[in-house]
Amino acid sequence: MPFHPVPRPRGPKPSRIAASQLLDAAQAVFAQEGLQAASLRAIARKAGCDAALIYYHFASKEALFQAVLARRFPAVLADMHQLADPSDTRPTALRLWDVLLIYHRHLRDDPGIRALIRGEIVRGAEGLSPLLADQIRPLTASISAVFAQGIARGEVRPEVQPMLATFFLAKMQLEILDVLPSVLPVLMELPPEEAVLTGMRAWLDIFWRGVALDPGHPLPPLPAPID
Amino acid sequence: MPFHPVPRPRGPKPSRIAASQLLDAAQAVFAQEGLQAASLRAIARKAGCDAALIYYHFASKEALFQAVLARRFPAVLADMHQLADPSDTRPTALRLWDVLLIYHRHLRDDPGIRALIRGEIVRGAEGLSPLLADQIRPLTASISAVFAQGIARGEVRPEVQPMLATFFLAKMQLEILDVLPSVLPVLMELPPEEAVLTGMRAWLDIFWRGVALDPGHPLPPLPAPID
DNA sequence: CCCATTATTCAACACCTGTTGAAATAGGAG
DNA sequence: CTCCTATTTCAACAGGTGTTGAATAATGGG
Numbered sequence: 001m002p003f004h005p006v007p008r009p010r011g012p013k014p015s016r017i018a019a020s021q022l023l024d025a026a027q028a029v030f031a032q033e034g035l036q037a038a039s040l041r042a043i044a045r046k047a048g049c050d051a052a053l054i055y056y057h058f059a060s061k062e063a064l065f066q067a068v069l070a071r072r073f074p075a076v077l078a079d080m081h082q083l084a085d086p087s088d089t090r091p092t093a094l095r096l097w098d099v100l101l102i103y104h105r106h107l108r109d110d111p112g113i114r115a116l117i118r119g120e121i122v123r124g125a126e127g128l129s130p131l132l133a134d135q136i137r138p139l140t141a142s143i144s145a146v147f148a149q150g151i152a153r154g155e156v157r158p159e160v161q162p163m164l165a166t167f168f169l170a171k172m173q174l175e176i177l178d179v180l181p182s183v184l185p186v187l188m189e190l191p192p193e194e195a196v197l198t199g200m201r202a203w204l205d206i207f208w209r210g211v212a213l214d215p216g217h218p219l220p221p222l223p224a225p226i227d
Numbered sequence: 228m229p230f231h232p233v234p235r236p237r238g239p240k241p242s243r244i245a246a247s248q249l250l251d252a253a254q255a256v257f258a259q260e261g262l263q264a265a266s267l268r269a270i271a272r273k274a275g276c277d278a279a280l281i282y283y284h285f286a287s288k289e290a291l292f293q294a295v296l297a298r299r300f301p302a303v304l305a306d307m308h309q310l311a312d313p314s315d316t317r318p319t320a321l322r323l324w325d326v327l328l329i330y331h332r333h334l335r336d337d338p339g340i341r342a343l344i345r346g347e348i349v350r351g352a353e354g355l356s357p358l359l360a361d362q363i364r365p366l367t368a369s370i371s372a373v374f375a376q377g378i379a380r381g382e383v384r385p386e387v388q389p390m391l392a393t394f395f396l397a398k399m400q401l402e403i404l405d406v407l408p409s410v411l412p413v414l415m416e417l418p419p420e421e422a423v424l425t426g427m428r429a430w431l432d433i434f435w436r437g438v439a440l441d442p443g444h445p446l447p448p449l450p451a452p453i454d
Numbered sequence: 455c456c457c458a459t460t461a462t463t464c465a466a467c468a469c470c471t472g473t474t475g476a477a478a479t480a481g482g483a484g
Numbered sequence: 485c486t487c488c489t490a491t492t493t494c495a496a497c498a499g500g501t502g503t504t505g506a507a508t509a510a511t512g513g514g
Contacts, residue, residue: 037263040502050463052504057461061502118406163414164429171402172395179345180394187390202391210433215442267472277493279474288472 019057022047027068030112035065038112066132072113073135076106077142084142084149092150093208096169097222099143100200103173104225108196114174140166147211160211172203197224246284249274254295257339262292265339293359299340300362303333304369311369311376319377320435323396324449326370327427330400331452335423341401367393374438387438399430424451 025047029038040061044051058064079102083095107114117136143166150156156165176199184195201222209215252274256265267288271278285291306329310322334341344363370393377383383392403426411422428449436442 039500041500051502052464053462055503160433161415161429164411164426165433167407167410167414167426168399168430168433171406172399175398175402179398183394184391187394188388199391199394202388203395206387206392206395206437207433208437209442210435210437215436266470268470278472279494280492282473283491 022049022054022057022064023068023071026064027072027110027112030065030068031110032112034112034115040064069113069116069132069135072106072110076102077135077138079106080139080142084145086145086149091220092146092153092155093204093212094220094222095146095150096208097204099146099169100173100204101225103170104177104196104200105227107174108177111178114178118171118174140170143170150211155213156211157213165211169207172207173200176200176203249276249281249284249291250295250298253291254299254337254339257292257295258337259339261339261342267291296340296343296359296362299333299337303329304362304365306333307366307369311372313372313376318447319373319380319382320431320439321447321449322373322377323435324431326373326396327400327431328452330397330404331423331427332454334401335404338405341405345398345401367397370397377438382440383438384440392438396434399434400427403427403430 022043026038026043029043029046032038033042040051040054043064044054047053054061054064058067080099083098083102088095107117116132117139140163144162147156147160147162147165151158151160151162176196180195180199181192184190184199185192190198204222205219208219249270253265253270256270256273259265260269267278267281270291271281274280281288281291285294307326310325310329315322334344343359344366367390371389374383374387374389374392378385378387378389403423407422407426408419411417411426412419417425431449432446435446
């Protein structure tokens, strides 16, 4: 080492990195790796900056994760809240299909947020739970409302407990989004593109017969997702 | 690397810490923490030895994990295989309830093996998959056979695809075992002890109506688990 | 033009991880 | 008793993690 290690410029690079760009990178890495496996250095690499910069914008890795979710959750929540509007008089089966479609639209490409909703996070990092539980609660409350309305309208069996039915419907949709793309093409001969939709249709077919007051009544046609 | 199981022909001594004790400790820690989060030092601490000793009996952390599973899986497999015996003429609904009971009996207290069956591991550590996939396949094959027999006996709707039905039934049971003990007592007012059983009954109630050829026919009484 | 603020980086800390090679310990064989 | 070999530990490595404090460059206001 005959040369003095010349320190590279420390100041801001010509291209400034906004907090939103950090959130983009963080979202991508969190989505792929999950909360625990994602490293701040990987996020920084993707954003094109040093890991320390994250601490200028966010208090901690956890705070960064919360910020990512705070950006995503409202859209899901809004869709689900609108779906639960009691003035929606479409058949309950169709509204439950919409529940699956909303999950599909917002969570299809984001394992990180799926893991969160699934509740893994609540187990792993207790610090996260209170704030995030408050974000998840309205989501399940909306779905639960659809079941309650279905019972009131005489379409759903009154013995069905909305809370448990919500749990079953939503949890399975998360599993479908998570593993069916890789599992179904092996089990049956299906292109991975159709695996999720095929699974969703089969699931609602079974689930709706399970909760409907009149299971003989056929399912209405289920529209494909639009996006 | 040397791992001679039981035959120590004229071995030097009964070792203070046998491989089985390491497996016990590893099983406990893996069960609580999962494969990735469990550390070899934690396992060694529980076994009362140094982490390096693990490498005398097992080639790697992964090999240790595989050894733990190789000890557990056969029992589950045997129960499920016996259940799928075509000479079992009990009502299909009751046999499906037995599927849930088998999962309950063997996996209730072991999140680690649940995570494995769920397929997380296959995603995370590719090295594990081939050997373990071969252990999981007969499990799902047995359940699938029960559905196929149910269709042949005119108890299950012929449109039901045994593979997908197996996926739905088993995946949900894993979710029930995983999260209902902590979630259900909050949602409804239930002691955590009854949460799992309540969830299982509600699940089979919905699921069986969903797949049964005659959904009006009531479920047979579902016996509580014995152990 | 200077100066304070903001944005960014560097280097390091303290800790944890799976893994390994060498050294110590023991118990039985000769 | 001595030696041999199976067991067990110690210490360290190389790499990873989240996090922090100080240093630095660019920017915009006075």
